[in-house]
Amino acid sequence: MLSVRAVNQFYGERHVLWNVDLELAPGECTCLLGEPGAGKTTLANCITGHLPVQSGTLLWHAPGGPPEDLRNMSVARRAALGIGYLPQGRRLFTQLSVEENLHIAHRAVNTAPRAIPPLIDTLFPALYAIRHLRASALPGVLQQQLSLALALVTAPRLLILDEPLSAHPQTPLEEMALLVKRLVQEFGMTILMAECSLSFIRKVADRFCLLHRGRNLAQGRPGQLDERLLGWMAP
Numbered sequence: 001m002l003s004v005r006a007v008n009q010f011y012g013e014r015h016v017l018w019n020v021d022l023e024l025a026p027g028e029c030t031c032l033l034g035e036p037g038a039g040k041t042t043l044a045n046c047i048t049g050h051l052p053v054q055s056g057t058l059l060w061h062a063p064g065g066p067p068e069d070l071r072n073m074s075v076a077r078r079a080a081l082g083i084g085y086l087p088q089g090r091r092l093f094t095q096l097s098v099e100e101n102l103h104i105a106h107r108a109v110n111t112a113p114r115a116i117p118p119l120i121d122t123l124f125p126a127l128y129a130i131r132h133l134r135a136s137a138l139p140g141v142l143q144q145q146l147s148l149a150l151a152l153v154t155a156p157r158l159l160i161l162d163e164p165l166s167a168h169p170q171t172p173l174e175e176m177a178l179l180v181k182r183l184v185q186e187f188g189m190t191i192l193m194a195e196c197s198l199s200f201i202r203k204v205a206d207r208f209c210l211l212h213r214g215r216n217l218a219q220g221r222p223g224q225l226d227e228r229l230l231g232w233m234a235p
């Protein structure tokens, strides 16, 4: 799905990602681990196009087509290819309705007629039922569902989630884990998720990639996670 090779990124003079490699296989959930400041959000932003990379390659593998280099593509073009992003923190238009928020997110990558895909109704029936209400009028848990729905409304092939548990504190771990598993198993999405909760990672991850100070420290299956590497993580 996506091959990240030898990616380096700087903030000014500061070298933040050092020759990072990451291979995302289709239909798998890969968890990106690392201490605060390890570079997880930076890597996510390099993939979505919100940050440029200084060197390295980002190859997108579409079924049946040649690999495409993402580096010179805009955020919108990458989103149109199928990269969805749920950043940390809620980004809603609070004065607009649920439906208007979804239409804006949908239209950002799709000029097709206004329509909310059935995926949203299926995953978030309570939210869909009150889609005419203003986002500001929703209780916290439904605002969190709406921010998730905004990342999903384009039916991405690769969904990048930046610390969804801490960004959605009112959504219980079990519920979030169930959602992630449904996205992978029922809707065939590939997921890259920055996360710090080990118990959550063990529930949903097919693979992990551990960053430390911007470098790949280890990659593999969750069963290979070495507890000695993870002393900084939440249990």
Ligand SMILES: Nc1ncnc2c1ncn2[C@@H]1O[C@H](COP(=O)(O)OP(=O)(O)OP(=O)(O)O)[C@@H](O)[C@H]1O
Pocket: 011, 014, 016, 034, 035, 036, 037, 038, 039, 040, 041, 042, 043
């Ligand atoms: N806009 C910026 N300008 C300069 N330095 C930055 C910027 N954003 C992040 N950094 C620095 O880059 C490094 C990597 O930050 P990043 O946010 O990618 O880490 P992270 O692993 O996502 O951390 P967290 O778990 O706290 O979100 C950190 O040292 C951080 O201070």
